[in-house]
Amino acid sequence: MTKKIMLDPGHGGHDPGAVANNLKEKDLVLKIAKKTKAILEKVYGATVKLTRSTDVYIDLSQRARLANNWGADYFASIHINGGGGTGFETFRFDKLSAASSTGKQQKIVHDSIYKKIKEKAGDRGTKSKNLAVLRETKMPAILTENLFIDREKDAALLKQESFLDALAAGHADGIASAVGLKKVSSISKKTTAQPKSTLNKKYMLPTGIYKVKTPLMRGDAVKQIQDALAALYFYPDKGAKNNGIDSYYGPKTANAVRRFQLMHGLIADGIYGPKTKANLEALLK
Numbered sequence: 001m002t003k004k005i006m007l008d009p010g011h012g013g014h015d016p017g018a019v020a021n022n023l024k025e026k027d028l029v030l031k032i033a034k035k036t037k038a039i040l041e042k043v044y045g046a047t048v049k050l051t052r053s054t055d056v057y058i059d060l061s062q063r064a065r066l067a068n069n070w071g072a073d074y075f076a077s078i079h080i081n082g083g084g085g086t087g088f089e090t091f092r093f094d095k096l097s098a099a100s101s102t103g104k105q106q107k108i109v110h111d112s113i114y115k116k117i118k119e120k121a122g123d124r125g126t127k128s129k130n131l132a133v134l135r136e137t138k139m140p141a142i143l144t145e146n147l148f149i150d151r152e153k154d155a156a157l158l159k160q161e162s163f164l165d166a167l168a169a170g171h172a173d174g175i176a177s178a179v180g181l182k183k184v185s186s187i188s189k190k191t192t193a194q195p196k197s198t199l200n201k202k203y204m205l206p207t208g209i210y211k212v213k214t215p216l217m218r219g220d221a222v223k224q225i226q227d228a229l230a231a232l233y234f235y236p237d238k239g240a241k242n243n244g245i246d247s248y249y250g251p252k253t254a255n256a257v258r259r260f261q262l263m264h265g266l267i268a269d270g271i272y273g274p275k276t277k278a279n280l281e282a283l284l285k
């Protein structure tokens with residue numbers, strides 16, 4: 001059973017959140033949320049949505065409403081602190097005790113994130129507060145405050161892509177564990193848990209440009225692209241016959257390519273070319 005996870009990158013648009021040391025909270029939390037989404041989808045097979053995936057402003061009640069209307073199983077709001085402290089902390093709604101199920105899930109997510117950064121940052125603990133996104137969401141919810149943007153030492157960490165990766169891995173592992181999701185694949189090459197057939201399966205990828213044309217491009221090369229995307233859970237048509245893997249480069253395949261490109265910081269044009277090929281290869285090798 002998959003789970004529906006709503007990730008909520010705080011602030012956005014005209015509301016930058018905390019700003020200091022050439023950093024804006026709204027940019028950092030969007031990055032962390034996108035990285036977390038990718039891991040939850042790829043490694044845990046979760047269904048993940050973001051309340052915002054671009055630099056736009058959404059009010060707090062709308063964020064909660066998006067999660068409620070979707071029927072999310074878990075809600076995580078991601079923030080960076082400001083105001084002269086240092087370290088990492090998380091919040092649950094203050095009407096819920098640490099012993100409540102939300103409190104227990106908070107502890108799991110909190111510990112999972114902190115485990116990834118404990119050599120570098122302090123732990124301010126699991127806290128509770130009457131915050132709108134925690135109060136108005138109907139499902140278990142957490143809000144994470146990932147270091148202080150106005151503390152030079154914290155800001156230096158937040159400028160490192162590898163530190164944001166660690167935060168994202170902590171969020172993904174913790175949320176997965178809190179909602180009971182197990183790994184469906186591993187992006188780690190060290191793994192031995194996967195059956196040999198999967199590990200040794202070689203994904204061949206064509207060189208050249210593939211896109212939607214009339215008549216549609218078709219053949220083994222297109223199928224190779226579709227197989228590689230499907231291996232990373234970007235199905236041309238999930239749930240359809242063979243998940244839409246049909247050797248035709250149609251709009252659905254272009255859409256799968258576009259989703260993959262979006263997730264990996266490429267120009268999301270739905271056209272398979274050298275950059276998309278390189279990114280697919282790197283993930284599948």
Ligand SMILES: [Zn+2]
Nearest residue numbers: 010017079080
């Ligand atoms: Zn914030």
